[in-house]
Amino acid sequence: MRSGFVTIMGRPNVGKSTLLNSILERKLAITSNKAQTTRNIIEGIYNDDDSQIIFIDTPGIHKPINKLGNILNSKSYNSKENVDLILFLVDIEKGIGKGDMFILEKLKNQDVPVILIMNKVDRIKKETLLPAINKCKELMDFKEIIPISALKNDNVETLLKTIKKYLTNEERIFDVDKVTNISTNFYASEIIREKVLRLTEEEVPHSVTCLIETLKEQKDKVIIQALIIVDRESLKKIIIGHQGSMLKEIGTKAREDLEEYFGKKVYLELFVKTVKNWREKETLIRELGLDDINF
Numbered sequence: 001m002r003s004g005f006v007t008i009m010g011r012p013n014v015g016k017s018t019l020l021n022s023i024l025e026r027k028l029a030i031t032s033n034k035a036q037t038t039r040n041i042i043e044g045i046y047n048d049d050d051s052q053i054i055f056i057d058t059p060g061i062h063k064p065i066n067k068l069g070n071i072l073n074s075k076s077y078n079s080k081e082n083v084d085l086i087l088f089l090v091d092i093e094k095g096i097g098k099g100d101m102f103i104l105e106k107l108k109n110q111d112v113p114v115i116l117i118m119n120k121v122d123r124i125k126k127e128t129l130l131p132a133i134n135k136c137k138e139l140m141d142f143k144e145i146i147p148i149s150a151l152k153n154d155n156v157e158t159l160l161k162t163i164k165k166y167l168t169n170e171e172r173i174f175d176v177d178k179v180t181n182i183s184t185n186f187y188a189s190e191i192i193r194e195k196v197l198r199l200t201e202e203e204v205p206h207s208v209t210c211l212i213e214t215l216k217e218q219k220d221k222v223i224i225q226a227l228i229i230v231d232r233e234s235l236k237k238i239i240i241g242h243q244g245s246m247l248k249e250i251g252t253k254a255r256e257d258l259e260e261y262f263g264k265k266v267y268l269e270l271f272v273k274t275v276k277n278w279r280e281k282e283t284l285i286r287e288l289g290l291d292d293i294n295f
Helices: 015-023 067-078 098-107 126-137 156-166 182-198 233-238 244-260 278-288
Strands: 002-009 044-048 051-057 084-089 115-121 143-145 209-217 220-229 265-274
Touching: 002 015, 015 044, 015 051, 015 156, 051 156, 067 084, 084 098, 084 156, 098 182, 126 156, 156 244, 182 209, 182 220, 182 244, 220 233, 220 244, 220 278, 233 244, 233 265, 244 265, 244 278
Parallel strands: 002 051, 002 084, 084 115, 115 143, 220 265
Antiparallel strands: 044 051, 209 220
8 A cells, every 4th residue: 555645736727637637537626728727725635446646736836927826826836845746747739838947947956756747648749749758858857757638538547557656655644535625615616616717718817716605505405605706897797797697607507517516406596796805805705704715
């Protein structure tokens, strides 16, 4: 039996959350085409007969332009501490860019072994893969270089076998039935936020926040009231849509995922509120008696 902690790092939109979901064979981390979709450190726990791997999905590291960006980067940097292995994900279709090189410079000073994961190989021509691997070998002394497609689950099994070689503990760290550190409220709020980001596309920025005001799980149903927070009245209008059409669609899509998660009927009520700055947001959260799980 081997176990250990593995951090998944990379710039925004390289497929970190998609990889975590693929490994766990369940939807745990939300995904969208917008940068910084993941805004919290999410642990997903993989178990099989001979191993337990605690994966840490991190926000994408990027050049921060506001307070939120600094917080996200800080979370990602701190996730390198006390782990057995770092998976550094790159989008091989787009190639190695300045953002990747910025992270690489941080990783070169780490004592933790680093595996380079070349994601999205399904989007490139096969004959370009080997030259790309050889080019990456020049960047850093990676322990391994593994090409995968997280979306299509291609070569993920090989990645898991490789990871196991670097695990240092000799017994399980968590109970075998534990799959994540996130709460039910957090998961529900993230599913709603995912639908907002996906359905509004480029119109609504990633800084939108979702908070669960009430979540009552009963024998045959779950009742949820959630608050979607934006910082401009114009964004509120977009999320509500014409005669409430967009908000209704967000609720419908979110309810589908939540019913699969709970295994029972979900009654979901959504509200949208404009909060103009971080101070107002913090005051609102205190008044509601909530933790800002998406801060």
